[in-house]
Amino acid sequence: MATTSLLHKSISPCLTNPHSISSTHFAHLSIFLCPTEKPPSCRRLLTTNAKKKNPWLDPFDYGDDPEMEYGSLFSEGKQEEDPRPPDNPNNPYGFLKFPFGFNVEIASLGLKVRGDVRRCCCFVSGGVYENLLFFPAIQLIKDRYPGVQVDVVASPRGKQTYELNKNVRWANAYDLDDDFPEPAEYTDMIGVLKGRYYDMVLSTKLAGLGHASFLFMTTARDRVSYIYPNVNAAGAGLLLSETFTPDGLNLSEGGYNMYRQMLDWLGRPARNVPRQPIPPLKVSISRKLKEVVEAKYKSAGAEKGKYIVIHGIQSDSQASMQSRGDPDSLLPIQIWAEIAKAIRDVKPIFVIPHEKEREDVEEIVGEDASIVFITTPGQMAALINDSIGVIATNTAAIQLANARDKPSVALFSSEEKGKLFVPNAEEKKCVVVSSKTGKLIDIDVEAVKKATQIFEAPLVLA
Amino acid sequence: MAEAFMGFSMPKPQIHSPSYQTAKFDAYPHPNSLKQCSSSRFTNGWFQSEGSRRKRGHLCKANAFPDWPLMAVMVEHMEGQRDMITHKSIWHLSDETIKTIYTIYIMFTCWGCCFFGSTKDPYYDGEQYRKDGGDGTGHWVYEKQEDIEESARAELWREELIEEIEQKVGGLRELEEAGRKEELVK
Numbered sequence: 129m130a131t132t133s134l135l136h137k138s139i140s141p142c143l144t145n146p147h148s149i150s151s152t153h154f155a156h157l158s159i160f161l162c163p164t165e166k167p168p169s170c171r172r173l174l175t176t177n178a179k180k181k182n183p184w185l186d187p188f189d190y191g192d193d194p195e196m197e198y199g200s201l202f203s204e205g206k207q208e209e210d211p212r213p214p215d216n217p218n219n220p221y222g223f224l225k226f227p228f229g230f231n232v233e234i235a236s237l238g239l240k241v242r243g244d245v246r247r248c249c250c251f252v253s254g255g256v257y258e259n260l261l262f263f264p265a266i267q268l269i270k271d272r273y274p275g276v277q278v279d280v281v282a283s284p285r286g287k288q289t290y291e292l293n294k295n296v297r298w299a300n301a302y303d304l305d306d307d308f309p310e311p312a313e314y315t316d317m318i319g320v321l322k323g324r325y326y327d328m329v330l331s332t333k334l335a336g337l338g339h340a341s342f343l344f345m346t347t348a349r350d351r352v353s354y355i356y357p358n359v360n361a362a363g364a365g366l367l368l369s370e371t372f373t374p375d376g377l378n379l380s381e382g383g384y385n386m387y388r389q390m391l392d393w394l395g396r397p398a399r400n401v402p403r404q405p406i407p408p409l410k411v412s413i414s415r416k417l418k419e420v421v422e423a424k425y426k427s428a429g430a431e432k433g434k435y436i437v438i439h440g441i442q443s444d445s446q447a448s449m450q451s452r453g454d455p456d457s458l459l460p461i462q463i464w465a466e467i468a469k470a471i472r473d474v475k476p477i478f479v480i481p482h483e484k485e486r487e488d489v490e491e492i493v494g495e496d497a498s499i500v501f502i503t504t505p506g507q508m509a510a511l512i513n514d515s516i517g518v519i520a521t522n523t524a525a526i527q528l529a530n531a532r533d534k535p536s537v538a539l540f541s542s543e544e545k546g547k548l549f550v551p552n553a554e555e556k557k558c559v560v561v562s563s564k565t566g567k568l569i570d571i572d573v574e575a576v577k578k579a580t581q582i583f584e585a586p587l588v589l590a
Numbered sequence: 591m592a593e594a595f596m597g598f599s600m601p602k603p604q605i606h607s608p609s610y611q612t613a614k615f616d617a618y619p620h621p622n623s624l625k626q627c628s629s630s631r632f633t634n635g636w637f638q639s640e641g642s643r644r645k646r647g648h649l650c651k652a653n654a655f656p657d658w659p660l661m662a663v664m665v666e667h668m669e670g671q672r673d674m675i676t677h678k679s680i681w682h683l684s685d686e687t688i689k690t691i692y693t694i695y696i697m698f699t700c701w702g703c704c705f706f707g708s709t710k711d712p713y714y715d716g717e718q719y720r721k722d723g724g725d726g727t728g729h730w731v732y733e734k735q736e737d738i739e740e741s742a743r744a745e746l747w748r749e750e751l752i753e754e755i756e757q758k759v760g761g762l763r764e765l766e767e768a769g770r771k772e773e774l775v776k
Contacts, residue, residue: 291739294747298736414746 182365202238204400207245209275211235239349243398245273245327249348252282253304253333256505257451257524258380259286260409262332263293263531265387267407268394269330270295279324281317285446291506292411304333314342321346328352330394332379332387335371340364352393354379380453383548384409384527411531413510421502421510425477428498432514435475435498436583437529438464439508440521440539441489445481447503449524454549456541456568457522461485463573465493467519470577473584474516479508479525517583519576521568522549530556537561537579541568557582 181189198204216225226232238244248269252262259282266278279298280290283305290299302317303309321329322345329343331353343351344367352370355361357377365371372389379386395404422432440448442458450457461478468476478489478499489499502508509528512518518529518536522545529536530550535557540546546553546560553560559579563571683691708714 290743294743294750296743298740300736412746412750414742415749416742 182371184366185369198241198399201234202241202244204242204398206272206274206401207238207242211238211246211275239327243350245269245276245350247277247279247324247326248273248328248330249279249281249321249324249326249346251304251329251331251333251343251353252280252286253331254380254452255283255285256289256449257527258332258386259289260292260411260505260524260527260531261384261386263409263411264407265330265391265394266293266295267410268391268404271407272394272401272404279326281321288504288506291417291504292413292509294412304331304339307338318342318345330390332390334360334374334377334379335364335368336360337363337367340367343368352390354390378453380451381548383451383453383545384551385548386453409527409531411509411528413506413513417506417510418513421507422514424500424502424507425498425511425514428477428500429496430475430477430498433516435477435515436471436580437479437512437515437518437525438468438476438520439479439518439525440464440523441478441480441485443481443485445485445503447481449481449505449508451522451524451549454522454541454545459521459539459568459571461488461492463569463571466573467576467580468493468497470580471583476519477511477515479511519580526550526558530558533557535559535582537576537582539563539568539571539576541571542566 181191213226213230219225239246250262250266250269252259259280266280269276269278277297278295279300280287280296281300281302281304282290283303284301287299287301290296300317300320302313326346326348328350329346329348329352331339331343331351333339333354334356335343335353336356340351340353340355340363343353350370351368353364353368353372354374355364355368355371357373357375361371361373370393372393374382374389382388385391391406395406397403425432425435440458441464442460448458464478468478475498478493478497479502480486480489480499481501481503483501486499486501489497500511502511505524505528508525509532512525512528512534513532515534517534518525519539520526520529520536521539522541526536526538526549533556537559538546538550538553538561540549540560540562543560543562546562550556550558550560559582561571561575561579563569713719
């Protein structure tokens with residue numbers, strides 16, 4: 129039958145099981161559903177390419193309608209930098225002077241149609257290292273959504289990192305990794321976040337139902353989070369609008385690209401917007417910070433541009449700036465002292481994370497060792513900025529040196545770790561020295577000494 | 591001297607008696623309830639004669655607080671003297687009212703302790719209580735620390751922007767100079 133085959137062809141995208149319906153119904157349905165003989169809609173083709181949607185969120189969400197026609201208004205391209213019309217200086221009440229054709233009523237339509245993001249909040253789990261590696265993501269958000277205001281909620285330690293980031297508006301300290309937060313703090317934080325009316329909330333903490341409901345209660349439009357890769361994620365997807373499942377339980381093990389999935393999603397192409405490239409890690413250092421740190425290293429007996437920063441001394445301090453993905457990343461001071469002997473022309477500065485380490489360093493390296501006590505990543509960055517280079521284990525110092533284009537020698541416990549945390553090391557003027565046995569303490573000191581010659585080359589030229 | 595409790599609540603017909611308007615506190619009150627128990631000296635009772643009644647007048651109840659039950663009037667009489675009349679009023683309050691009054695009293699006391707105590711409290715005026723957050727005027731300003739940090743970052747952003755612009759301008763200048771040199775060479 130020619131007619132039935134035609135009908136079948138036209139109807140099949142609309143109905144999932146056309147065979148169970150009798151042919152008489154078919155005829156009627158065909159009139160209502162598919163009056164014209166169009167090629168079947170490619171809804172299903174689209175959804176197969178995309179990530180599988182959570183059917184519980186909206187059972188009638190079939191994705192974008194390909195037959196939908198968008199007008200020119202708020203439908204494509206990036207959002208405008210500042211949608212707010214200028215104030216009228218002549219008006220005593222400060223009313224806005226609306227430009228011709230500006231409609232207040234539809235000004236916020238972009239939020240719906242195009243998915244604009246005017247206010248974004250990032251929950252960054254982890255310490256200094258994890259927060260530092262989140263900087264490219266913030267830059268990406270800034271580039272993708274012009275005029276967005278980015279806020280950050282991080283642990284008290286991680287929050288200090290945002291001294292180095294110009295793109296962040298508010299940074300709040302809240303311990304995300306605490307499984308049982310103080311009820312007062314918890315509710316207060318929810319209130320604060322809800323009151324800021326975010327459009328998008330990003331979280332790098334692995335979310336279960338608890339964290340997902342926390343994000344849900346901020347009432348943001350897009351709640352985007354990593355979820356547990358195991359059963360602990362049960363129920364989290366219901367409360368989140370986009371989820372990423374990491375490979376392991378520890379996100380930091382991904383190294384430099386630990387937020388890869390989130391960056392992929394953030395930079396996704398949209399109508400008339402190409403894929404956003406991932407920006408490199410950049411930090412900016414304020415003048416005040418530079419002055420403070422200059423005073424510090426001058427009192428330690430070093431001069432600007434004539435010292436090498438040594439970071440990664442073994443200590444039980446919280447301020448060691450290690451990554452969570454690499455717990456074996458600190459060396460005892462004896463080995464550092466050996467390495468420091470190889471440096472002749474420039475002064476090595478030992479960065480101690482706690483004052484109690486000062487005695488040990490003085491005892492082993494000698495009384496004339498220049499020691500600087502630094503705990504915050506801001507001061508660390510300023511110190512590195514004025515130095516020739518950095519010798520460090522896998523701490524935030526390496527990433528800061530890369531961000532400020534300083535040559536560095538990175539000591540890693542294994543080669544894989546080195547590749548993960550410092551990808552394309554040559555580009556970044558970073559020499560990775562890794563231990564053969566997989567333990568950092570067994571590192572070959574001679575190799576490190578050899579590697580330190582990269583600092584002497586620029587001196588010769590200068 | 592004689593004392594007598596006389597004026598229990600008076601019966602109604604007396605109030606509405608025709609002589610009501612004549613005199614007020616001219617004489618002793620003569621309620622008929624009193625007549626039986628009064629002493630012999632009180633000869634001019636209510637029922638003595640119509641004439642005396644007119645002459646002496648009689649008491650009527652003057653109520654300063656119309657709603658409050660005025661319970662007794664004490665009359666002090668001294669021999670050979672003019673009558674002295676002493677009013678004594680006792681308020682009988684209901685349990686409910688007593689409770690209310692005590693409650694108000696306690697609340698006032700508590701408020702007073704808090705208020706006047708706090709005005710002398712060193713903690714209330716101290717740095718501990720009035721540090722950042724409160725500006726001392728009753729307007730509570732939150733997140734001063736966050737404000738400072740935020741403005742520092744904004745400042746940083748501006749610095750970077752200025753640097754960028756300077757670099758660009760410098761590059762342009764170099765280009766211009768290069769152009770000029772080329773012109774000179776030509």
